[in-house]
Amino acid sequence: MEPAELRRIARTISTVENQADGTDEVLAQAYRLPRWADVIGVTGPPGAGKSTLVDALTAHWAANGERIAVLAIDPSSPYSGGAVLGDRIRRTRSVGYANTYFRSLSSRGHVGGLSETATDLVAVLSLFEFRRVIIETVGAGQSDVEIHDTADCTLVLTVPGLGDGVQASKAGLMEIGDVFAINKADLPGADDAMRTIENALGAAYMGNPGISPRPNIPNPVSSSYAVSPGLAALRRRHGNFGEDDETWVPPVLKLVSTDNDGVPELAQTIDTFIEWSDRTGRRRQRSRERAYAQVMRALSALLLAPYARAPGAVQIPSAVDSWVERIAGGEASPLEAARALMNKLPR
Ligand SMILES: Nc1nc2c(ncn2[C@@H]2O[C@H](COP(=O)(O)OP(=O)(O)OP(=O)(O)O)[C@@H](O)[C@H]2O)c(=O)[nH]1
Numbered sequence: 261m262e263p264a265e266l267r268r269i270a271r272t273i274s275t276v277e278n279q280a281d282g283t284d285e286v287l288a289q290a291y292r293l294p295r296w297a298d299v300i301g302v303t304g305p306p307g308a309g310k311s312t313l314v315d316a317l318t319a320h321w322a323a324n325g326e327r328i329a330v331l332a333i334d335p336s337s338p339y340s341g342g343a344v345l346g347d348r349i350r351r352t353r354s355v356g357y358a359n360t361y362f363r364s365l366s367s368r369g370h371v372g373g374l375s376e377t378a379t380d381l382v383a384v385l386s387l388f389e390f391r392r393v394i395i396e397t398v399g400a401g402q403s404d405v406e407i408h409d410t411a412d413c414t415l416v417l418t419v420p421g422l423g424d425g426v427q428a429s430k431a432g433l434m435e436i437g438d439v440f441a442i443n444k445a446d447l448p449g450a451d452d453a454m455r456t457i458e459n460a461l462g463a464a465y466m467g468n469p470g471i472s473p474r475p476n477i478p479n480p481v482s483s484s485y486a487v488s489p490g491l492a493a494l495r496r497r498h499g500n501f502g503e504d505d506e507t508w509v510p511p512v513l514k515l516v517s518t519d520n521d522g523v524p525e526l527a528q529t530i531d532t533f534i535e536w537s538d539r540t541g542r543r544r545q546r547s548r549e550r551a552y553a554q555v556m557r558a559l560s561a562l563l564l565a566p567y568a569r570a571p572g573a574v575q576i577p578s579a580v581d582s583w584v585e586r587i588a589g590g591e592a593s594p595l596e597a598a599r600a601l602m603n604k605l606p607r
Pocket residue numbers: 305306307308309310311312313345348350398399443444445446447515516517518519
């Protein structure tokens with residue numbers, strides 16, 4: 261990419277990230293694209309090797325001439341004025357490819373939330389003809405679980421020796437992964453980590469890793485089978501074994517990202533998942549769910565606008581203020597206040 265194009269991309273992203281003037285026009289255009297970039301979310305504990313892997317995956321795909329963009333989510337506070345953790349972007353292998361673009365994205369200060377901004381930025385990057393967008397999350401906190409709202413394929417990375425299965429399930433990561441990988445497989449304990457993850461997945465899925473065809477037996481899952489909310493969510497996303505013709509059973513791979521070991525196989529698995537979710541309509545279903553959530557957020561922002569406090573403002577808007585006083589004085593409940601305010605909404 262020419263410097264002028266890189267500047268144009270950077271400027272457009274900043275406009276949308278800051279919701280500055282011009283955002284509505286850019287998004288109106290970007291959301292009308294017939295097809296967006298494939299989005300790969302990479303999550304996992306701090307230091308698991310996410311950046312190393314993202315760099316290796318970027319180089320792998322960039323070598324085919326594809327345009328790849330990377331968004332690295334930066335946990336530093338906008339108030340500290342800079343990256344506290346520093347090196348969120350690690351470029352070794354991909355640095356020689358002109359068809360790549362790296363950018364860090366603050367995890368805070370987004371009006372509609374991080375996943376809303378990330379989705380908008382994917383639309384913008386698609387406008388600049390990127391074929392793939394890889395998003396690296398922080399590895400601790402909300403952004404890790406949120407990423408699967410935006411990603412077409414969520415990759416959960418773990419490392420040997422952390423009691424990973426337990427850690428991942430605590431963080432809610434078992435319930436968002438489309439593909440799992442044990443990085444640092446050169447260290448002792450990789451096979452144990454792999455078994456732990458496979459056992460945890462085995463409790464939720466039947467069938468072999470990858471695309472698992474419907475077995476030639478009656479539906480083994482009776483209607484009285486207790487389905488946890490997590491399992492129900494997985495089935496919506498990956499197919500319901502025994503009911504759909506094909507189910508996706510998340511594979512667990514081993515990697516040594518620093519040596520590029522296992523990276524081409526991982527890239528292939530990600531592509532297989534994205535093709536499967538395109539073919540079975542799963543991807544479309546996910547974008548519909550995302551679009552619904554986005555409409556709800558946009559609608560509530562518009563409806564609340566007359567009552568909302570400007571960012572950073574201390575003063576509560578007057579229409580709400582008298583209710584706030586009454587609630588604080590023990591004269592009304594919040595629900596009564598909301599009902600009364602809603603009846604006075606400008607239409
Ligand atoms: N032994 C070994 N070390 C690795 C491997 N992959 C990455 N590392 C090392 O692990 C350290 C952390 O790697 P990063 O890629 O920065 O990890 P990260 O998950 O992006 O870290 P944060 O973004 O800070 O959470 C670095 O010193 C890497 O060189 C691997 O496969 N094997």
